[in-house]
Amino acid sequence: MDVLSDAIAAMRTGRPHSSRTARRGPWGLRFPASDGAGFHVVLQGSAWLLRPGAADPVHLGPGDVVFLAHGYGHGLADHPATPLEDFEPAPDGSWPEPADPGEITADTTLLLCGAYRLDRARAHPLLTELPEVIHIPARIGCHPQLRAAIDLLGSELAEPRPGSHAVVAGLLDTLLVYLMRTWWLSERPEGTGGWAAALRDRAVTAALQAMHGDPARPWTVEELAAEGGLSRAAFARRFAALIGRPPLAYLTWLRMTAAGRLLRETDTPLRSLAARCGYGSEFAFAKAFKREYGMAPGGYRRRTGQGPGQARRSPAPAPGRP
Template identity: 80%
Template structure:
């Protein structure tokens, strides 16, 4: 099981949105705080990233990518001194059509921007550990796979064809994985520590892969320690230090987060969900779910519907 992909899928809510826009100087857009994560790619021209609050402006050149993983409000403009206009998404969260920039008097910038809806109440440490701004400059070597995903996404938005809606949604998911992976590899997690480093630790990574591959399994700390070749006590200390939660607490988080996603997105019967979540009865599952979310599974599904 790919742990990174599984973590992103578990946190995602709704559909991601994106837009390919042309701006001509002077221009400036202010993006409000949100529950999700956003990204911007400069395809042509240049731009300035303004914020989040307290951060210095960052000049973006052709091919530069920025990920704002925590939904912090920020601005994007042709110059740090340009006034900003508020960005207002459509009621469904999609990106509105930007007005035609008019005659080509000023310098032109071609942007690819997008947003993901994430469940902040169930934030995974792997994402919460990301810095406020992940800047991947093209000049230091944007990975070829990330570049390919950006090119494909830009083409589908510029020249939509039958099936483009599904393709764009899939490419946005792919792009988010590539962005996080690129940051992770560049930051040398074995030196910086944290949850990303856990995936580089043989013992902890073995346990994480086992849990994500079979969350319904009858896992014990001893069984997970055996996967990593450590004693129970040594494994529990290492796992908790790196992941931020004891092994079985993390397992409960994983089971309940997956169950909540299925409750929102499917009509899977509760008895099936209970078994898939590793519980022997609907009662035990409902009790565990209510302890995590504060409401019974059936009520959670009705509210999400």
């Protein structure tokens, strides 16, 4: 897997939800804070994004996309002064069916909104470094894949057909990838450091792709440096400066994050799981896991209750910086 795919897989949990709704002014919606992330697309008309404590509201025109990666509460309205009505999702996170809008006229605002459930216990920096609000304005000829995913999702929600339930879920996952790819590769400000700079650095990116592609391999710093065409010392300095931790420390984080996900979601035996995560023995794996999570793998599996036939609960938070 590539870095972005791994970052999303490490956090995504549950089923995403979405809704296509029509509003006529005056209208206003207040979305509560959550552990997930959400997006809004203005298909027709316009809207204002309102954030508590923010200096200015954000105006959204036709085709504009806004992505809120950190689950902060916010409002959406036809005008900044319009009172907001609370939007309440169902206990399972699903969204209520929108009322029949009747005839769509020129003064109707059409919105496509969605939400993702995320496990933030071990959030990948690719998500934690995202700004509070990502606004992707509509521009002719820009981001065709993102626009295509939005069009397909809007069409399925407007006219459900056989198989739409599965199609919508798949399109929502696809849309999340396109939203993040669009930001990291096209929309982020030039000159930013951290992961934005890392993804522009060929040597660091090559090493990241190698680790994510085969995390079980017993990588050395020399081998990772060779992937990027650098000397060991130069690579180690550059990697730590951009990623925020040494190469092998990142590899351990990557392995342990995958191990936590497998323990929560599968009943894979610990010996097999240790091998998949790059450890030669169950003992070495258990020692590394306990150092990272503060408990033994078996205890973590029982506590999170993610094996087949067990009730799904939120995973225990992991200590330390993600």
